[in-house]
Amino acid sequence: MTVPVRRPARASAGAAVALLAALALFPVVGPAFAVYVLALILVTGLLALSLNLVLGYGGLYQFHHAVFYGVGAYTLAVAVTRGGWPAWLGFLAGPLAAALAGLLIGWFCVRLTRLYFGMLQISLGSLLWIVVLRWYPVTGGDNGIHDIPLPAVLQSVVGAYYLILAVVALSAGVLYLIVRSPFGITLQAIRDNAQRCQTVGVDVRAHQIGAIVIAAFFAGTAGVLYVALERSVFPNLLFWVLSLEIFVMCLLGGWFTFAGPMLGAALMVALRTVIGRYTDLWTMFVGIILILLIFFMPEGVAGTALARLRARGAGAGGRG
């Protein structure tokens, strides 16, 4: 795997601010359905970004990331509907519960490596999934929980959109700082050569668990935001198929870039919305796109675009 390139910080910061301004103004001009789709893209994008912290930067086979998304969403739903908690407390509890789940699952998983790590995570995650699926009195079983009462501000799509935009922007910023922090750099060093890091005194497992907990926290954040948008939860939120779909988003966008997974999520949600209008066979199209991608663009859309840019820059430099 390659180390992500450092682009000029000022240019990307400018682009981020411009993007944020455009997103903030969008509900003024855009139709309600587009606002809804955009909100869904932001939520899914945060989920993919959080996975990429462990997958792209940590090099861990995080096969069941959706579990943390589901734990966040269900914590909020159960706390509000069964526990009678105020919504804001549920919004705080969701990410924290997800982080706790990350700590538990991560603590077990980092004992193993690669495919075994992934398999243990799938079995632990499936345990949680079955509990959610079968524990009818609390989770509603396979029906899930619907019409979760939330504050009046969130009843409208636009209200939910602004909450989602603010939290996703903040979370993405924090994730970006984490990736660039000494912790993030060490994490990437571990990905590239765990043995060498161990030898120079880095606590490899502690860093990996830390990354899983952080990723789980932000996946849980995405989970509560999903509830803010949809006001319902169902067991497929922590099913392994969703985990693989997030994986595909990271690949689609490019997991060697910071924003790639967000782009991948945007493409995937947009595709689903557009293709889903014409046919219910949209998963077939996702499958075909995925296979084309693996054959022709293994570094994802963002990765390939970056490589092109770099090659052009290098070519121009060479000629000049």
Add this chain to the structure above:
Amino acid sequence: MDLSALASQLLVGLSRAMILFIVSAGLSFVLGVLRVPNVFHGSLYMIGAFVAFTIAAWAGEPALGLALAIAAAPLVVALVGLVVERTLLSHLYQREHLMLILFTFGVMLILNDVVKLVWGADYRSILPPAALQGMASAFGLALPRYNALLLGAGPVVAVAMWLFTHRTRVGTIARAAAVDREMVGVLGIDVSRVFALAFVVGCYLAGLGGALVAPTTSISLGMDHTIIIEAFLIVTIGGLGNIWGALVGSLLFGVTQSVGLLVWPQFAVVFPYLATVIVLLARPTGLLRSVW
């Protein structure tokens, strides 16, 4: 709860374990020889069940229909596997595992919609012939007749796989390729063909599992989702690529689930997953030796 009911329950669990074994043996074989974690293995199992349904419905007469279905459905599935392997998968063997997993996931997404297109979203079922309906009893234990048949099918597949990998030339080459594919290639053997054959054998077993399970269950979209996770976990706790490990893992799955049904029916499905977690923590690389 008396003892014979417990034993009967265990026998039903064992017969279910035989289906799991047949499916996960195929997954394990492909994983061992080709190093491909095949996510669409579960789809092949589902296709096996649907094709078995179509054949049985076409034949009309139940006994003949079931016999034809079990004979032919796995061959259809093997053909699907062959096409995917030759046209796409064979170009990807040099890629890392993550890419292979995502590739097979893509195929799974496509096959799911193909099944939806061909058979629709309805539930289907196959009526077993009269001779296989009702209960068989021996030594005071009652067991549905069809499950007794399944109990016999598992060992037959196990012996057949052993004969194939140890007593045929191509099987031996496949085992050698599992250990060191470059060396096998250096000896002048066309590794690509061996891979294709191994993949087809794995797919055949998925189809066979699907065809065998068809009369005991409602055949529907989504039946691939559970089996593939279970098969992957079985292969992992058994030892990647080790077919006997797949047998041990399947037995563990089947037995813990039937014990779970007795102890706490609502959460019976939790028990095999719990057993998997315990095994993986105690023996991270599986109960038996992995070929990796």
